Amino acid sequence: MSLRLSMVTLGVADVAAATAFYEALGLVRGAPSEAAVTFFDMDGVILALYGRAALADDAGVAAMGDGFRGLALAWNVTGAAAVDAAIARAVAAGGRLVKAPERAFWGGYSGYFADPDGHLWEVADNPGFPFDERGALRLPEA
Incomplete structure (x- = not known):
């Protein structure tokens, strides 16, 4: 099994606002997107936007500050x-x-x-x- 970067998930404060920002940069929202998570295909690497608190909870870690x-x-x-x-x-x-x-x-x-x-x-x-x-x-x- 080779190590490959396949997805980058960014924890965001507001999924809809973050989605609008990345769409303004030219990315196109993927079909599996929903209110809680957005996926963009970046030609082989997926960019995902997910609520920051939900992402921290999923990983079992404390949410980070803004630094x-x-x-x-x-x-x-x-x-x-x-x-x-x-x-x-x-x-x-x-x-x-x-x-x-x-x-x-x-x-x-x-x-x-x-x-x-x-x-x-x-x-x-x-x-x-x-x-x-x-x-x-x-x-x-x-």
């Missing part, structure tokens, strides 16, 4: 203009600009936004990580 969670999701694109456009789109949809796009120490260009629940997203153009023919990000070959 840094030690996690950032990444949205890789091609070119600085695409990074700028993606950040602008997220902010227009109700996200919060966390770090304006800029040249990065690792040679790319990136910035950060937070969704309405504070989940961090980095939008990056990383010339060292190529996309394959399906548009999936790949690690560079040694």
Whole structure:
């Protein structure tokens, strides 16, 4: 059995509001979605939105506060203009600009936004990580 990232579930304060935000970014709600949970197919990885308290209860842990969670999701694109456009789109949809796009120490260009629940997203153009023919990000070959 190989380890694969198949689903990311974000605990959110309001499923309907979070759903509207991600739909404004262009995601399409999947058929199994309902009031308590929304699913988006992100070309092989499912993004799920579920109530924060319900998710904590399901895992048997205490709900976390609103501070840094030690996690950032990444949205890789091609070119600085695409990074700028993606950040602008997220902010227009109700996200919060966390770090304006800029040249990065690792040679790319990136910035950060937070969704309405504070989940961090980095939008990056990383010339060292190529996309394959399906548009999936790949690690560079040694």
